[in-house]
Amino acid sequence: MSTATAAVDVPCDPGTAFDIFTADIGTWWKRGTRYWNDSARAVELRLEPHAGGRLLEVYGAGTGEGFEIGRVLAWELGKRLVFTWRQDDWAASEFTEVDVRFEAVGSGTRVTVEHGGWDRVPAADPGVTDGYSHGWQELLDYIHPGSRGGLMFVHLAIHYPRPEYVDDVLASMHRVGKAAKGTPGLIQMGAWRDENSNRLVGLAMWESEEVFEASAERIFQVAADDPWDQWCERPIDVFHLTRP
Numbered sequence: 001m002s003t004a005t006a007a008v009d010v011p012c013d014p015g016t017a018f019d020i021f022t023a024d025i026g027t028w029w030k031r032g033t034r035y036w037n038d039s040a041r042a043v044e045l046r047l048e049p050h051a052g053g054r055l056l057e058v059y060g061a062g063t064g065e066g067f068e069i070g071r072v073l074a075w076e077l078g079k080r081l082v083f084t085w086r087q088d089d090w091a092a093s094e095f096t097e098v099d100v101r102f103e104a105v106g107s108g109t110r111v112t113v114e115h116g117g118w119d120r121v122p123a124a125d126p127g128v129t130d131g132y133s134h135g136w137q138e139l140l141d142y143i144h145p146g147s148r149g150g151l152m153f154v155h156l157a158i159h160y161p162r163p164e165y166v167d168d169v170l171a172s173m174h175r176v177g178k179a180a181k182g183t184p185g186l187i188q189m190g191a192w193r194d195e196n197s198n199r200l201v202g203l204a205m206w207e208s209e210e211v212f213e214a215s216a217e218r219i220f221q222v223a224a225d226d227p228w229d230q231w232c233e234r235p236i237d238v239f240h241l242t243r244p
Contacts (some may be wrong), residue, residue: 004115004132009142011184014102015078017109019099020143022081024048028142035135037067037088047083051075055083070095078102085115094121111140115233144187144207153209154241155216159200165231166198172223173202180204180219185211209242 010017016148020028026044029035036042041059043066048054059066070084081100096117103110113136118124161169173191187205194201206212216235228236 002129003118004129004136005113006133006136006140007110007112008137008143009105009108009110010143011108013078014104014109017102017143018078018081019125021102021111022049028144029139030142033138035139037069042066045069046172048072049075055085061237073097090121090123094123096121111143113140132236142188152242153206154239155202155204155206155212155214156239156241157202158237159202160229160236161200162199162233165200166193166200168226169231171201172226173200175222176202176219179222180215183211183215183219185215209240 005132010020014018025047029045031039031042037057037216043058043061046056046058046064046066048056053072053075055069055071056064057067057069058064067088070086071180072083073079074080074082079102081102082099084095085098086095096115099114099116101112101114103112115129115132115136116130121128128188159173160170170193177191179190180186185207187207189204190202192201192203193199204212
């Protein structure tokens with residue numbers, strides 16, 4: 001069976017990327033995603049920082065105990081991490097291996113995940129590696145140095161579309177998001193809809209106000225000529241939030 005793969009480039013050195021992947025796994029492995037064995041009980045993921053250490057889906061914040069997903073096989077600071085992986089519905093003898101490599105690329109680091117060993121899970125669906133590739137990619141996209149110290153700068157925009165133009169406004173927001181994708185310093189961007197009021201909220205999280213200002217004109221240019229006065233009942237409310 002094939003190997004699940006995913007990769008992301010992060011703007012930091014390999015040592016920092018390794019620290020974020022391992023020490024901060026409880027932060028970037030997001031709650032609300034599908035990638036939990038028991039999402040109702042799970043508090044966080046936790047990785048014990050040494051060869052033989054456990055990868056745990058933690059159910060008790062105080063005790064640190066929970067479901068053991070795997071064990072660390074290789075712990076090479078700033079270079080490579082290998083650990084076993086299993087789901088809670090697999091037999092005790094069934095496990096796979098996750099190999100994570102940290103490679104300097106330009107001024108940043110490429111984090112590459114290869115998840116193999118599926119021949120040890122006879123009941124695995126033939127398409128399981130496609131699903132795991134997608135899952136790892138989604139999670140890796142949350143890895144960013146800006147998440148280490150909390151959010152530095154947030155651009156928040158609240159739109160008040162007329163009912164007949166909700167889809168037009170949402171499409172414009174998605175164009176902005178597409179234009180922003182891959183911008184250095186962008187941590188996350190998305191659009192949300194309040195079903196009760198039809199208000200649309202655009203939220204962009206950045207490393208700093210400086211990196212936002214450097215890219216804002218280019219990003220928002222794709223929506224500059226949209227007929228906002230026609231589409232919206234009132235002007236857009238824009239808030240710029242920084243950590244106190």
